[in-house]
Amino acid sequence: MADSDTSNTTSAMTTTSAADESKVIEAETSSRATQPKPKTGLLWFFITINLLLLIAVAGACGWYYWTKLRVDDGQQQQIQGALTTQQQALATAQSELTDVKNQLNNLAQTQRQTLQTNQQAMTDAQSTIAALTQRIELLQLELTEIGGRRPSDWLLAEADYLVRMAGRKLWLEGDDRSALMMLAAADARLADLADPSLIPIRQLLAEDMQTLRQLNPTSLTSVALAISGLIPQVDNLPIYTHFPEEYKPEPQELSESVGDWRENLSRSWDAFIEKFMRVESTTTPIKPFISEEGQWLARQQLKFALMQAKTAALSAEETLYQQSLQRAMALVVNDFDLETTDVQQFSHALQNLIETPVDKPFPAELRAQRALEDKLDTRINALFGKQEEAL
Structure with missing residues (x-):
């Protein structure tokens, strides 16, 4: 009800104001009609000018407005295009971001799966390593108990072999120097073991080496x-040929006395006859001249005696060696010319050989050999006994 009254009041007021305005307009028109009319030529000129100015201003404003509107439309279109591009780029970036997120999620899932697989594999590997470590420790204990002495056993067996070879060199070949070197090598093997229980064996080795020295x-x-x-x-x-000594009578000089003409004639006659014939008398038996067969036999006998002495020297047979050299010396004295330089030097060399002893009383056995054999047998028996118990 209030609203309707208010609307009626407003409409009444509007009607009253319109009536008033019409009255005012009619009054002005009547007043203008009663006033005298001025000159209008100049007025129309100014009005025309103003209209032209107004038209020019309106045209300029319209052109400016139209240009401004056109530029704004272009800028708006550019802005709209840029916005559209940015939106598209934003959409693309969002799409790519979504893809990257999906890839990251897939990668994270793959990494989690890989990590789980690796952890499982690491757990299995640790279990395997622990089992292998335990097995290795057991094997090390077994090697320590069973095979720990094997290097020492090898060195001990090598020392025993060297002592055996030294005995063969000594008794079969008579080579005491090689035997001494082998005993020294066996002692070096035992020294490398650093085992106090082997000191008595090394003492026996030292005694054997001193005996050989x-x-x-x-x-x-x-x-x-x-x-x-x-x-x-x-x-x-x-070779001495044993020619008989040549008879050389003592020369008799002639006397210068006339009374000794008979002696001088006899001496001249004897000297003349001496040139054609000679008569000697001797009381010692004359040895016959040595033939070529005899010379060859004497040389062969001397060579045989020397070869026999050589064989005895290599065998260290002192008696046969001395007998052979003595027989060779006797052959040189009896059958060869001792006055020549060659025979003298030869006999001097024989005398030096006679004075050189060749006997070497080798020991009947090496004391360290039996001790090494016993020690090696003890260790081998102990080793195989432990292995049989382990089996």
Whole structure:
């Protein structure tokens, strides 16, 4: 009800104001009609000018407005295009971001799966390593208990082999130097073991080496080579031919006395006859001249005696060696010319060989050999006994 009254009041007021305005307009029109009309030529000129100005201003404003509107439309279009591009780029970036997120999620899931797989594999590997470590420790314990002595056993067996070879060199070949070197090598093997229980064996080795050092230092090979060098010289030694001494009567000088003409004549006659014939008398038996067969036999006998002495030297047979050299010396004295330089040097060399002993009393056994054999047998029996118990 209030609203309707208010609307009626408003409409009434509007009607009243319109009536008033119309009355005012009619009054002005009547007043203008009553006033005298002025001159309108100049007025129309100014009005025309103003209209033209207004038209020019309106045209300029319209052109400006139209240009401004056109520029704004272009800028709006550019802005709209840029916005559209940015929106598209934003949409693309969002799409790419979504793809990246999906890829990251897939990668994270793959990494989680890989990590789980790796953790499981690491757990399995740790379990395997622990089992292998335990197995290795058990094997190490077994090696320590069973095979720990094997290097020492090898060195001990090598020392035993060297002592055996030293005995063969000593008794079969008579080579005491090589035997001494082998015993020293066996002692070095035992020293490398650093085992106090082997000290008694090393003491026996030292005694055996000292026994070999006290043997005759003369090299039997050198003696045999010296005799071999004398054998070819036998063919060049001059043999004593045993010619009888030539008779040379004492010269008798002639006397200068006339009374000794008979003695001088007899002496001249004897000297003249001496040139054609000679008569000698001797009381010692005359030895016959040595034939070529005899000379060859004497040389062969000397060579045989020297070769026999060489064989005895290599065998260290002192008695046979001395007998052979003595027989060779007797042959040189009886059958060869001792006044020549060659025979004198030959006999001097024989005398040096006679004065050189070749006997070497080798020990009946090496004391360290039996001790090494017993020690090695004990260790081997102990080792195989432990292995049988382990089985």
